[in-house]
Amino acid sequence: MSNTKTFTRIFTIADYEEEENWLREQSKKGLHLQKMIQPFVYIFEVGEPEDVIYRLDYRNAKGDQDYTQMFADYGWECCGRCFGWIYFRKPASAVNCDEEGELFSDSESRLSMVQHVMMTRMLPVLAVFMCIMIPQWMNVMNRPDEIALEVIFSILMLLYVILILHCGRKLYSLRKKLKKF
Amino acid sequence: MEDRIKKIYCPMTETGFYILYCLQKPQHGYGIGQQVKEMTGNQVIISPGTMYGTLSKMEGDGLIRFDHEEEKRKLYCITPLGEEVLETEKKRIRRLYQNSQGEEYHE
Numbered sequence: 001m002s003n004t005k006t007f008t009r010i011f012t013i014a015d016y017e018e019e020e021n022w023l024r025e026q027s028k029k030g031l032h033l034q035k036m037i038q039p040f041v042y043i044f045e046v047g048e049p050e051d052v053i054y055r056l057d058y059r060n061a062k063g064d065q066d067y068t069q070m071f072a073d074y075g076w077e078c079c080g081r082c083f084g085w086i087y088f089r090k091p092a093s094a095v096n097c098d099e100e101g102e103l104f105s106d107s108e109s110r111l112s113m114v115q116h117v118m119m120t121r122m123l124p125v126l127a128v129f130m131c132i133m134i135p136q137w138m139n140v141m142n143r144p145d146e147i148a149l150e151v152i153f154s155i156l157m158l159l160y161v162i163l164i165l166h167c168g169r170k171l172y173s174l175r176k177k178l179k180k181f
Numbered sequence: 182m183e184d185r186i187k188k189i190y191c192p193m194t195e196t197g198f199y200i201l202y203c204l205q206k207p208q209h210g211y212g213i214g215q216q217v218k219e220m221t222g223n224q225v226i227i228s229p230g231t232m233y234g235t236l237s238k239m240e241g242d243g244l245i246r247f248d249h250e251e252e253k254r255k256l257y258c259i260t261p262l263g264e265e266v267l268e269t270e271k272k273r274i275r276r277l278y279q280n281s282q283g284e285e286y287h288e
Contacts, residue, residue, distance in 0.1 A: 097226065
């Protein structure tokens with residue numbers, strides 16, 4: 001029976017580079033991603049330490065046999081999916097030049113991935129926040145006798161704002177960085 | 182050629198040019214990548230995300246079309262619109278090359 005190890009980890013839409021680095025560090029310790037359970041459970045197979053490069057692509061379309069096949073032809077094994085993110089990996093020993101270790105070879109296509117994430121993930125979240133969360137919060141705050149509810153709701157709102165600011169700021173700076181090339 | 186197409190593809194990226202050039206014969210993404218690598222002496226390497234994205238975009242804009250499928254791989258080929266774009270680009274590159282050699286360009 002194979003030995004496994006389970007981690008939980010929160011990964012926001014803007015942290016895909018950190019996610020890639022984290023998975024690579026795990027593989028160097030002999031932990032190889034086996035399965036992901038949405039939203040944040042990672043199951044690793046315990047094995048020999050190996051330097052494995054992980055890369056994430058974002059795609060919210062279905063019916064993609066030809067998509068994974070093309071990546072497989074290029075030596076990328078599809079090893080997980082989570083909220084539109086597709087996880088690929090390739091042993092570092094199979095990489096002969098920088099381009100072979102990347103999913104994107106020009107900044108234009110990398111930028112279009114980041115923009116795609118912003119349009120399909122950030123905008124809906126922002127819309128829900130503006131149209132549902134804020135009116136609800138104002139509604140709750142108008143009830144003078146329910147202090148506990150007010151506090152809980154306010155904390156939730158604060159977390160929401162932090163998350164939106166974090167992702168927005170990061171995606172924005174990623175976009176800025178890529179546009180400079 | 183519509184202005185919109187002209188605006189996006191003239192001039193086009195190096196990646197775009199090589200993909201369009203290779204699709205004068207039906208080919209799948211990985212095959213194009215290999216052909217480009219060979220013909221440029223390993224100078225131009227197109228990664229899969231870039232390849233897939235460019236093929237989808239060009240198909241959507243009508244420069245290339247789906248030809249047939251072989252073992253889960255989609256093969257594409259150039260359309261008349263794609264040929265027109267390719268010719269325009271070739272002319273531009275010829276002018277660029279001649280000018281870079283200190284020559285004047287005349288159509």
